[in-house]
Amino acid sequence: MHQFSPIVNSSDPITLVGGGEATPQDLQKALTLAPVCVAADGGARLALRAGVTPTAVIGDFDSVLEDDLARIPAERRHHISEQDSTDFEKALTRIHAPVVLGVGFLGNRSDHHLAALHVIAAHPDRPCILIGREELICLAPREISLPTRKGDVVSLFPMGQVEGQSTGLAWPINGLQFDPMSKIGTSNHALGPMTLRMESAAMLLILPRRLMPQLVSALGQSSAVRWPARAE
Incomplete structure (x- = not known):
């Protein structure tokens, strides 16, 4: 780009x-x-x-x-x-x-x-x-940990082919191959605090708006590992 x-x-x-x-x-x-x-x-x-x-x-x-x-x-x-x-x-x-x-x-x-x-x-x-x-939407970073509560809706929607790992979700995403044409991850929910790790920059993360301060902190911290710009 x-x-x-x-x-x-x-x-x-x-x-x-x-x-x-x-x-x-x-x-x-x-x-x-x-x-x-x-x-x-x-x-x-x-x-x-x-x-x-x-x-x-x-x-x-x-x-x-x-x-x-x-x-x-x-x-x-x-x-x-x-x-x-x-x-x-x-x-x-x-x-x-x-x-x-x-x-x-x-x-x-x-x-x-x-x-x-x-x-x-x-x-x-x-x-x-x-x-x-009611919600926040961002591109899921490489890694993120958030203080979600039991029952919080955590939706994942792929914008391309993407894989990842999770902890703290009712339906773990480990080993799943997401694709907008074949497999999406909406209406998952947290069991407590959650972590995500994505293999590529292609997954939208949808969270309760209550988590805005924590999400801003997680994405904005200087130690965050950021995705590179897409190649032109």
């Missing part, structure tokens, strides 16, 4: 806000964990509604309202004219941070929802957690 020069550099997690289904409360919750706010195009409206002026607005500016854009200082507006990527992808690929929290990219329209899942799978080198109404 093409590597772009970063528009926003941060040693702290970043909240990236889009124009999909989300509330000012969702954004404020994300900002307690990822205090730098960046808007992807029309996401500027939600940021401004929440009383937050984004550090940057990135996109092709086809969905942001002119009145909203006028409230953003000119030096914070970054117009990307190409039409080969979504505004989410334009923004995510130009952010350098330990982890990104995506607010307003799930729900609302199914095509936007699916496109967002494509983006986090296509850019495994950029850890990103998408926040839904």
Whole structure:
């Protein structure tokens, strides 16, 4: 994948806000964990509604309202004219941070929802957690341990062929060959604290939203073993 020069550099997690289904409360919750706010195009409206002026607005500016854009200082507006990527992808690929929290990219329209899942799978080198109404979705890292509770739903959805190992799940994944056309792993659940280890960057991990602080910490820690960028 093409590597772009970063528009926003941060040693702290970043909240990236889009124009999909989300509330000012969702954004404020994300900002307690990822205090730098960046808007992807029309996401500027939600940021401004929440009383937050984004550090940057990135996109092709086809969905942001002119009145909203006028409230953003000119030096914070970054117009990307190409039409080969979504505004989410334009923004995510130009952010350098330990982890990104995506607010307003799930729900609302199914095509936007699916496109967002494509983006986090296509850019495994950029850890990103998408926040839904009740759930979190991220690309499963190489290794992760989380304090899940007995009964927590832990869903795994492959975006390609992928294998892995687990502990703490009702149905262990060891030895299974996942493939979106033949075997998926939705509606699994935890027996207590869980661990996952994936062999490749191709598995979406879906967790209860309650685990957002722990997931941000796990993906953003400096010792985390990260996936490399996909080859062009």
